[in-house]
Amino acid sequence: MAGGQGRVLELAVLGSLHETPLHGYELRKRLNALLGMFRAFSYGSLYPCLKSLLEHGLIAEEHPTEAVGGRSKIVYKLTADGKERLQDLLTQAGPSAWEDESFGVHFAFFRHTEAEVRLRILEGRRSRLEERLDSVRTALARTRERLDSYTLELQRHGLEGVEREVRWLNELIATERRASQEPERDTSSDE
Structure with missing residues (x-):
């Protein structure tokens, strides 16, 4: 139906309405709370999305x-x-699901997402961030002597934020893997 950002808004609207029916103002508030944490949300895009x-x-x-x-x-x-x-949207675990603009919305509806899909999205997000870390570290090593101290601090701050998210993702992935193994252990102990 929609591409890129429209698909993120579509997922956010459908996911929010899955929880409970809402009127426009309540939906705007809920989307602002959900999307506002992850990216700018244009209210002008909500009503065309609802119409579609x-x-x-x-x-x-x-x-x-x-x-x-x-x-x-x-x-x-x-x-x-x-x-x-x-x-259908919740089963999509390709690169668009782990990009900056859509990962948070997918994550917000993980409770409705199958474990295998959640794991693929988390691993894809981690991989994307590790690639980003490598490229930023490489660029920083090449340009360090040409940057002023404030720009270096900004780069360091950005690196720390991405490193923190990678650690968080590692913990989530470990938790998902443990949870997927628990039912197997429970059934084998019953035999």
């Missing part, structure tokens, strides 16, 4: 009988097709 999701039958509108302040608010809810589309 409505046109494709992935969400439906409900018009409550009670008016709030003299005006009824439209409530959006997920349709059966929308649930299928959400599951």
Whole structure:
């Protein structure tokens, strides 16, 4: 339906509506909390996204009988097709799932994602960040003597942030692997 950033917003909207039906303002607040932590969110993109999701039958509108302040608010809810589309989006574990602009949204809905897919996304994200660390370290080694102390500090700060995220991902990956092995141990002890 949408490419790149549109797909991230689509996932965020469908995932949010999977939790509960929401009217536009509540959905904007929820998306701001979700996407705001990871990247800038344009409210101007929400309503075209909702319109597209409505046109494709992935969400439906409900018009409550009670008016709030003299005006009824439209409530959006997920349709059966929308649930299928959400599951399809949640199974996508390719490079787009571990990029900066989409990783956080995928991570926010990990509880609805299969363990194997979660692990692939986490490992892909870690790999991407390790590549980034290598290239930044190489560039920094070549240009260190030409940089002022403030630029060097900014580079160091950026490196530390990426290193911290890699450590965090290593812990998550280890936890995922342990969790995937637990049921096997439980069933073998019963025999």
